[in-house]
Amino acid sequence: MRTICFYFQVHQPLRIKPYRFFDIGDDHYYWDDYSNKSIIRKVAQKCYLPMNALLLDMINHYNGKFKVSFSISGVCLDQFESYAPDVLESFQKLVATGHVELLNETDAHSLSALASKTEFNRMVNAHKEKIKRLFNGYEPKVFRNTELIYSDKIGEMVADMGFEGMLTEGAKHILGWKSPNFVYENNINPNLKILLKNFQLSDDIAFRFSNKSWSDYPLTTEKFGKWLNAVPKEQETVNLFMDYETFGEHQWVETGIFEFMKALPNMVFSQTDFTFSTPYEVVKGGKPIAKINVPVPISWADEERDLTAWLGNDLQNEAFAKLYELEDKVKKIDDPEIQRDWSYLQTSDHFYYMCTKFFSDGAVHSYFSHYDTPYDAFINYMNVLSDFILRVESKVKEMQAT
Structure with a gap:
């Protein structure tokens, strides 16, 4: 059975306040509390609260057959606790359904994997403990590094920490002729399974949905279903990875993005042979087709998909x-x-x-x-x-x- 794997990144940084040269040595508090609170509340109203409510309704409506996953950065969770406890509660309700998977990442959404194995491990463990504390003992089994940054060596570090799977970008210069729609394994430690973002179909939703100059505008569920059905039958998983702020923040409610998402499962169940799965379900159920060779780090950012x-x-x-x-x-x-x-x-x-x-x-x-x-x-x-x-x-x- 072929499956769709939805993954959403949930992240808001703590922005630094305007800090002058003359403040050095005098002012030791760096964070723009007013701006950070204002932005969290704005995104909460536009994205987090309405989208979480929609996903909860969809999970209940389809009796758990519709599933999604999140990676919520530790710095974002800190702000939910301080400024938006209602948002945190709405995520807790989603996870409590048993059909929403949480992924581990670095607590501060950092680049520590590129600088220090020791600090990377500390950051990952700090995030793991925060997830456990806030989500009733939940323990993630799949890892998603900051901005999907990945290499063979980073994957090896992740495997050494006991994770069974990891997400990254299905970058063209890495895949070549191969498809992102399979499960792969780390080039150094085959115990770590790798899921690759299908950037074409993901970005059709995340970036092109409201672009009126796009040749395929407007994007409908029927059109998306045809693209799914065009995926060769032997290809097992279509990984749709994107920023959660796609819904309501990057693509405003007026674009119809919420209606598209609401209608998507029915189209998938009625017009395709796809199901929905979480990353861990894909990792456990899918047999790796090959090793993925990534000697130089990749990411999901910009055209180059590099650092x-x-x-x-x-x-x-x-x-x-x-x-x-x-x-x-x-x-x-x-x-x-x-x-x-x-x-x-x-x-x-x-x-x-x-x-x-x-x-x-x-x-x-x-x-x-x-x-x-x-x-x-x-x-x-x-x-x-x-x-x-x-x-x-x-x-x-x-x-x-x-």
Whole structure:
């Protein structure tokens, strides 16, 4: 039986407040609480609450035959607890149905897998414990790294932590002639099964749904069903991975995106031979067709599907290097505020805002950034990091003096 695997990324960063050079050494609180609360509440009303309610109705209507999965970043869960407990409760109700899977990721939605195995493991375990605390002891079995970043080595680290499956991008330059619609396995440790995003069908919903210049506009469930039926019969799983904010935030309610999603299961059940499954069900039920060879990290960002969205210029690389130079010192400091800021400063969005790409990818980066320019993002972050370094050095000296 062929299946559709829906995965949604749920993430909102903690945005840094405007932080001037003259604040260094004086102001040790970096976070824009007003902006962060306002954005969470706005997205809650446009996306999280109405979409969660819709999915709950769909799961109940189809008696559990309709299933989805989420990866909710730890930094987003922290904001739900502070600013949107109603949203957290709505996710808890979804998970309680038994037909919604939660995935593990890095707690702060960080790039730690690229910098430090030790910090990566700490971040993953912190997120695992947060999921367990907030979702009645739930323990994820499948991993999704920040922005689907994956390589053979990262997969090996994930397998060593006991996960049975991992999600990543079905990048053309990795797959070549092969299809993303199969289960694969890690090139180093075959115990880790790999699910690949079908970016064509995923992006038809996530990016092209409301694009009136798209040749296939408007997207209807009937049209989508024809595309599903065109998938060769031997191909087992169509993995539809996307930002959850697709619904109501990136694609406004006026586009009909909610109606499309509501009608989709009925079309799938009546007009195709597909079912719906969660990632773990696909991992357990599907036999890997081959190893997937990914020597250089890939992601689901931009046309290149590489790391250049976060580490593609000198600004980003300087900030990234300066941050992780602090790891050994930070780990020795028993101070909750230092540890909090250390985690939140690792969030990948801070580096994404510094991206200097132009053309189509540049437009996407500008859409997600609250800074006027990438250089403003760099200066603001480095001012904060300079203050953080002073705090870390001061704490280290205090420890050495005692």
